[in-house]
Amino acid sequence: MTDDPVVIVGMSVEAPGGVRTASDYWALLSEQREALTPFPRDRGWSIRGLLDGSRRDGFKRIHDLGGFLDGAGHFDPEFFGISRREAIAMDPQQRVALRGTWRALEDAGINPDDLVGADAGVYVGAYHTGYGPDLAEFSHHSGHLITGTALGVISGRIAYTLGLAGPALTVDTSCSSALTAVHLAVQGLRAGDCELAVAGGVCVMGSPGFFVEFAKQHALSDDGHCRPYSAHASGTVWGEGVGMFVLQRRSAARRQGRRILGELRATCVNQDGRTVGLTAPSRDAQIRLFRKAIEQAGVTVDDVGMVEGHGTGTRLGDRTELAALAATYGTAGTGPRLGSVKSNVGHTQAAAGALGLAKVLLAAERATVPATLHVDEPSHEIDWDSTGLRIAEKMTPWPAVRGERLGAVSAFGMSGTNAHVVVAVPESQAA
Structure with missing residues (x-):
């Protein structure tokens, strides 16, 4: 910070x-x-x-x-x-x-x-x-x-x-x-x-x-x-x-008297490097990225109430991302609510991270994490009971922590470039 x-x-x-x-x-x-x-x-x-x-x-x-x-x-x-x-x-x-x-x-x-x-x-x-x-x-x-x-x-x-x-x-x-x-x-x-x-x-x-x-x-x-x-x-x-x-x-x-929608506590980018394939994501690279962003933001994973993941619905992509999230955000006692707006609008490609960031800002303002659709049964790729992660399967209240709501947004590209943002919205912004 x-x-x-x-x-x-x-x-x-x-x-x-x-x-x-x-x-x-x-x-x-x-x-x-x-x-x-x-x-x-x-x-x-x-x-x-x-x-x-x-x-x-x-x-x-x-x-x-x-x-x-x-x-x-x-x-x-x-x-x-x-x-x-x-x-x-x-x-x-x-x-x-x-x-x-x-x-x-x-x-x-x-x-x-x-x-x-x-x-x-x-x-x-x-x-x-x-x-x-x-x-x-x-x-x-x-x-x-x-x-x-x-x-x-x-x-x-x-x-x-x-x-x-x-x-x-x-x-x-x-x-x-x-x-x-x-x-x-x-x-x-x-x-x-x-x-x-x-x-x-x-x-x-x-x-x-x-x-x-x-x-x-x-x-x-x-x-x-x-x-x-x-x-x-x-x-x-x-x-x-x-x-x-x-x-x-x-x-x-x-x-200049501007209304502040949110504070960008951390923005981090890294690269998968060599993986099993050109477009295959890297769990280790994502873990490094999440940890760097949390450190840069000067917070702990317990402070983050919402993670808007990349969540494309592909087996390889979701499996890799869930494993990285479980190893980082999942270590919190009461972990963040996880979701992906792609369940509503599909994968908007180069715009995906922008729609994810807008979702987090709106959710923080309204103190509510929106539902992720079509999750009748969570993925079997991680042990949900042993992590603090939970998918927001319905509209879920989002309590403030020390007067603010912290959310994170992820986006991963087939280029191998990974990006993660941590944004803070003051509780006073709640609608």
Whole structure:
């Protein structure tokens, strides 16, 4: 910890199920709804070919279900000074991240127009999801496709549109991208690279390619539903979303009269190193990460009331994560409540950690840990009776400890990059 920690002063969320605001998101969580829907029919995808193709030998069946953003194609280019032709050539992730950033700044009480020339940074977790034609194809959108589909332009577009003069980084560590971006933003604020930062993650699928790849890997859910930490977990389900956060040093936030949503006590990142396979997670690396974060936060595992895990519903991923959680957080006498929002919205990939962090902030504010769905029987991979871990299978009260609620968020990527965040919310913030 430092005497002037980094705090969160604003946030925005978009998620499946018509979620466009943080209030919508809490309603989804508190009503224990699953927001999966059939594949969108307005993106030019060959849905029949996708579903029929997965019945080939060597592939696992793809179900007509996923966590898709209702508003992925909704965008007002004129509001941002962008031509309609250029907007169509833009990866929807650029559009959604730009909109999410604007809303997060407004939530912080900041007029985005007032930031022109400001020493403000942009850190966005994202990766390519297959939007647009090949650059070598001659089309009506040629000339805009380089900037429209380049990964680095997701953050650059935000900085350019708002006139920000701090660092602008798009971070790709696969499914840990959002929390890695938050970590880098915190480091940037501490190093003086910027005085304010917007950080988070975005995912809008430009193609259904990840469904095909995971069908071949036999890592998709048997029935199209995501069951994190369940004995009946059989694979993941892909989803979309965006979560953006406005970060400042606490002294600056107080000086400017900002509402503080939470204090980032620790942000840690590490790498699996060599494991049994390129994408196989490492229990030991996760244990090291959790312990480092707890130490950096200056707390004990007994102080943490909620852990929003990665929890993808895959057998290998959940088994590894549960073993690491049991060896760390599970050593507490009364351990934290464990959950994963993927049971509601699917695996939102590069945005996963951002939606997890937003869930923890909202849960702490309302002193309630939301339920994780589809856990009729907890995983058999650990001995639950010998640990303090418990899955939040229903809406569970979250008592404060010494005047605050401490929550942790995890995200692990197939890149091997692991990220973990510990955030503190004062009891006085409870709604």
